[in-house]
Structures are given as structure tokens and as C-alpha cells.
Amino acid sequence: MLCPACQDRTYAFDRARSFAVYENAVVRAILLLKFEQIEPLGSWFAHRLAEAVNSEADWLAADVVVPVPLHRERERERGYNQAALVSKPLANRLRLPHKSVLLVRTRARPDKQVLSLEERWESVRGAFATRPGSQVDNLRVLLVDDVLTTGATLDACARALREAGAKSVVGLTVARALRNPLPDTREW
Numbered sequence: 001m002l003c004p005a006c007q008d009r010t011y012a013f014d015r016a017r018s019f020a021v022y023e024n025a026v027v028r029a030i031l032l033l034k035f036e037q038i039e040p041l042g043s044w045f046a047h048r049l050a051e052a053v054n055s056e057a058d059w060l061a062a063d064v065v066v067p068v069p070l071h072r073e074r075e076r077e078r079g080y081n082q083a084a085l086v087s088k089p090l091a092n093r094l095r096l097p098h099k100s101v102l103l104v105r106t107r108a109r110p111d112k113q114v115l116s117l118e119e120r121w122e123s124v125r126g127a128f129a130t131r132p133g134s135q136v137d138n139l140r141v142l143l144v145d146d147v148l149t150t151g152a153t154l155d156a157c158a159r160a161l162r163e164a165g166a167k168s169v170v171g172l173t174v175a176r177a178l179r180n181p182l183p184d185t186r187e188w
Contacts, residue, residue: 013151018172019048022147033086037082043089061168064098066141067084067087068083071109102161106127127156140168141170143161150177157169
């Protein structure tokens with residue numbers, strides 16, 4: 001079953017799937033992954049995502065797995081990218097190449113902890129690009145992130161990948177927020 005936004009084809013990605021709803025123990029587990037670099041947790045999530053993808057044989061056709069990148073300053077502070085802690089073991093399980101340098105974040109996320117819906121979309125609009133010299137033409141990209149809140153980040157990444165020639169972009173996240181309101185796109 002498709003959500004209303006996906007039915008309306010509001011996003012630049014073809015479809016997205018999540019392992020769990022972002023609540024209770026899943027929130028705590030993702031925070032541990034995000035701020036404590038617990039790699040076995042990333043592998044466990046990758047296993048669950050691989051099971052979900054493999055249970056629907058026609059759901060995924062991908063050539064490469066790409067984690068949603070952090071801005072270089074954020075990754076330097078943290079020392080790792082939590083999306084890559086999931087995407088790398090997932091790529092191994094799916095027997096696909098892992099390209100963590102294909103996509104870059106060119107603009108940092110605002111320092112504000114909680115962003116409004118409009119601020120989320122604005123903070124990622126145009127904030128991603130393919131790395132110069134990257135080969136993207138006709139690739140089917142599996143884009144991996146920790147949480148899908150509004151879809152803005154996956155959308156911005158998918159737009160950059162499609163502009164560089166990607167054939168398709170499918171999003172896969174550990175969790176999704178229960179509510180997924182879209183901004184009024186008529187202004188765009």
C-alpha cells in the first residue's frame with residue numbers, strides 16, 4: 001500500500017521502505033547507532049532490511065548501495081556516518097557494490113535540534129550533489145538512511161542522483177516517523 005505522497009509521486013525517489021516505525025525501543029536503538037557507533041547494531045538493522053527487501057522479490061532492482069551522507073564537518077565531529085553503518089553490511093548481504101563517496105552533502109544541517117516541516121525541506125533543498133567524476137549514468141541506486149521523517153532528505157538526495165543521470169532511486173530506512181506531512185509544494 002502506498003502512502004498518499006507516493007501515490008501523488010511528490011518525491012524524486014521511486015519508492016521507500018522502512019523496517020520499523022520510529023517509536024519506543026527503535027528510537028533508543030537508532031540513537032545508539034547515531035551517537036555511540038555501535039556497529040553490531042548497524043549490522044542487525046542491515047539484516048532486517050535485507051530480509052524485508054528479499055521478501056518482496058520485485059521490490060528492489062539496484063546496481064549500487066549509497067548511504068545518505070553527512071556534511072564533512074558533522075562526519076568529522078562524529079567520526080563516522082550512521083547511515084553507512086547500515087548501508088555497508090546491507091550491500092554485503094545483497095551482494096551489491098557499496099559507494100559511500102558517490103553522494104556528498106554540500107551544505108551543513110542547521111544547528112537547531114528540532115526543525116519544523118518547512119525548515120526540514122528548506123535545509124536539504126539543493127544540499128546534496130554527486131561527487132565530481134562519479135559515474136552515475138543509468139545506475140539504479142538503493143539509498144540508505146536511518147530515519148525517514150518527512151522524506152525531504154531522501155528526496156533531495158534522489159534529485160541530485162537523478163540530475164547526474166541515475167535511472168532510478170529507491171529509499172530504504174531503518175525507521176519512519178508515524179506522521180509524514182508534506183509541505184505545500186505549490187510554492188515551489
